Amino acid sequence: MKKPPVLSRPAARGPAPLRGKRAAHLLPQTRLGGPMPWVIAIMVALTVLAAGGGLALDNLADRARGELAGSATVQILAVDPENRARQAEAVAEILVQDPDVAGLALVPQDTVERLLEPWLGSGNPEDAVPIPALIDLRLRGGADKATLDRLRGLLAERAPDARIDAQGKWLAPVLAALSALGWMALGLIALLAFTGAAAVWLAARNALGSNRDTIEIVHLLGGSDHQIARIFQRSILFDALLGGVLGLVLGMAAVWLMGAQFSALDSGLVSGGGLESSDWLVLALVPAGAVVLAVFTARFTVLASLRKML
Amino acid sequence: MSAPEEEIVRFDNVGLRYGTEREVLSNISFTLFPGRFYFLTGASGAGKTSLLKLLYLAQRPSRGAIRMFGTDVITQPRERLPAYRRRMGVVFQDFRLVDHLSAFDNVALPLRVSGVREADLLGPVADMLEWVGLAHRADARPATLSGGEQQRVAIARAVIGRPDMLVADEPTGNVDPEMALKLIRLFEALNRLGTTVVVATHDVHLLRKVPDSLIMRLDKGVLSDPTGALRYPPRRVGAGE
Numbered sequence: 001m002k003k004p005p006v007l008s009r010p011a012a013r014g015p016a017p018l019r020g021k022r023a024a025h026l027l028p029q030t031r032l033g034g035p036m037p038w039v040i041a042i043m044v045a046l047t048v049l050a051a052g053g054g055l056a057l058d059n060l061a062d063r064a065r066g067e068l069a070g071s072a073t074v075q076i077l078a079v080d081p082e083n084r085a086r087q088a089e090a091v092a093e094i095l096v097q098d099p100d101v102a103g104l105a106l107v108p109q110d111t112v113e114r115l116l117e118p119w120l121g122s123g124n125p126e127d128a129v130p131i132p133a134l135i136d137l138r139l140r141g142g143a144d145k146a147t148l149d150r151l152r153g154l155l156a157e158r159a160p161d162a163r164i165d166a167q168g169k170w171l172a173p174v175l176a177a178l179s180a181l182g183w184m185a186l187g188l189i190a191l192l193a194f195t196g197a198a199a200v201w202l203a204a205r206n207a208l209g210s211n212r213d214t215i216e217i218v219h220l221l222g223g224s225d226h227q228i229a230r231i232f233q234r235s236i237l238f239d240a241l242l243g244g245v246l247g248l249v250l251g252m253a254a255v256w257l258m259g260a261q262f263s264a265l266d267s268g269l270v271s272g273g274g275l276e277s278s279d280w281l282v283l284a285l286v287p288a289g290a291v292v293l294a295v296f297t298a299r300f301t302v303l304a305s306l307r308k309m310l
Numbered sequence: 311m312s313a314p315e316e317e318i319v320r321f322d323n324v325g326l327r328y329g330t331e332r333e334v335l336s337n338i339s340f341t342l343f344p345g346r347f348y349f350l351t352g353a354s355g356a357g358k359t360s361l362l363k364l365l366y367l368a369q370r371p372s373r374g375a376i377r378m379f380g381t382d383v384i385t386q387p388r389e390r391l392p393a394y395r396r397r398m399g400v401v402f403q404d405f406r407l408v409d410h411l412s413a414f415d416n417v418a419l420p421l422r423v424s425g426v427r428e429a430d431l432l433g434p435v436a437d438m439l440e441w442v443g444l445a446h447r448a449d450a451r452p453a454t455l456s457g458g459e460q461q462r463v464a465i466a467r468a469v470i471g472r473p474d475m476l477v478a479d480e481p482t483g484n485v486d487p488e489m490a491l492k493l494i495r496l497f498e499a500l501n502r503l504g505t506t507v508v509v510a511t512h513d514v515h516l517l518r519k520v521p522d523s524l525i526m527r528l529d530k531g532v533l534s535d536p537t538g539a540l541r542y543p544p545r546r547v548g549a550g551e
Contacts, residue, residue, distance in 0.1 A: 025411070025415065026408070213406075214408050217408055218419070220395060220400060220406075221395065221420045221423050221467075222395040222423050224389070224392040225389065227423065310367065310369065310391070
């Protein structure tokens with residue numbers, strides 16, 4: 001009888017790990033499940049949208065804060081036009097010499113009237129509705145309370161009807177709302193990450209269940225938990241990469257379209273909410289985060305399930 | 311007085327029960343030594359498969375101690391068990407071939423798990439399939455193979471890595487007498503190279519095919535030792551006792 005080959009020529013055990021294509025064919029399904037790439041694509045697209053919105057809001061708030069940080073407005077509320085003009089000149093004369101004041105500009109009366117035209121109508125007679133004189137003030141050290149109080153003290157004698165307000169104070173509720181929206185976007189991203197991880201967890205458990213016999217055989221032949229986990233990781237890696245790229249394209253397109261729509265509004269505040277190139281880079285990293293999260297979740301799920309086997 | 315032979319497996323008062331049922335194996339104590347050929351016999355339902363499951367580490371005992379390859383495997387963390395399993399070849403009673411893999415890939419599986427490079431395994435696997443008469447069915451899936459062919463694939467998979475211990479559960483149950491003899495000769499040849507062989511069978515004719523074999527007999531979960539070689543310390547077979 002011919003000698004069996006294994007007796008004369010045993011295969012040398014070596015360092016070639018059970019991974020990649022060598023391991024992929026151990027599972028009949030090369031993917032964890034049909035819908036998985038689509039689920040990941042939707043999650044990534046929504047995350048890109050939420051992150052894009054959050055970053056735009058953050059930029060908008062930052063720019064508004066930066067612009068308003070050293071700005072204040074002086075209003076002279078005197079009813080009599082001559083008195084008002086006299087006080088406005090006095091205010092300009094006093095403030096222009098102050099070391100904290102970087103510059104000031106008296107807003108022309110016709111500009112103020114034009115701004116108020118939607119509410120007051122055109123041709124408002126001077127004495128029908130008294131319109132305050134406005135002075136736009138730029139401060140060197142920021143419009144903090146101490147500086148404004150000191151300036152109020154300087155003006156109190158020669159311009160008793162002058163009121164100084166930090167411009168930031170008017171926009172504080174808007175900035176607070178923007179901040180709340182930013183936090184909401186962050187919460188939405190966290191929820192999406194959690195939901196994505198849960199979907200991967202379910203898919204991995206399902207794949208484990210349907211391939212239980214194969215896994216047991218590999219186990220009994222000496223396969224380790226990490227070898228088996230790598231098979232599932234590889235599968236989810238391809239799902240996540242596919243879904244991530246698809247989701248990124250969809251999400252980026254949606255963010256770009258939204259940006260184009262808002263920039264068409266031609267509003268000073270809204271146009272400040274554009275995305276920087278670094279923001280686009282952050283959005284491009286969302287799929288990478290999704291891939292890492294999916295692979296980590298699959299690995300954790302598979303290892304936790306395998307620990308229940310001997 | 312000769313030095314005591316190094317044991318490869320030692321069971322001490324091992325018991326096994328499934329759930330809250332009565333024990334299917336009770337007070338099992340024996341030792342197996344390297345390079346020996348053991349038959350495990352007993353009627354159907356005697357507990358042969360349960361005992362083999364303990365041997366190939368598919369089951370933990372309910373009580374008792376098991377040492378394999380010089381290590382207490384009961385207290386070993388499960389991460390270390392694959393290393394012991396890789397030193398064994400197992401022929402399962404129900405073959406347990408991977409349905410979606412070809413005969414070739416099923417036979418290659420233990421080598422791939424052990425880290426053998428693809429270039430190094432192609433030849434040995436092809437030769438092994440040829441030797442069991444299945445070279446022409448290398449690409450066939452198990453579902454398309456007959457019972458006997460599946461069994462030969464399962465045996466080829468068990469021996470391809472030339473294990474330290476071969477555990478076979480009714481390995482000749484589905485093959486013709488000629489192939490059964492051929493397989494037993496393969497087991498003997500492996501045994502002569504140092505592999506400890508444990509074959510569970512209820513075929514008494516098979517026992518006579520390997521004259522130097524030792525016999526363990528299970529009866530309703532209790533092990534008897536008709537050849538006297540399983541005791542600890544063991545009685546030296548052929549030592550004139």
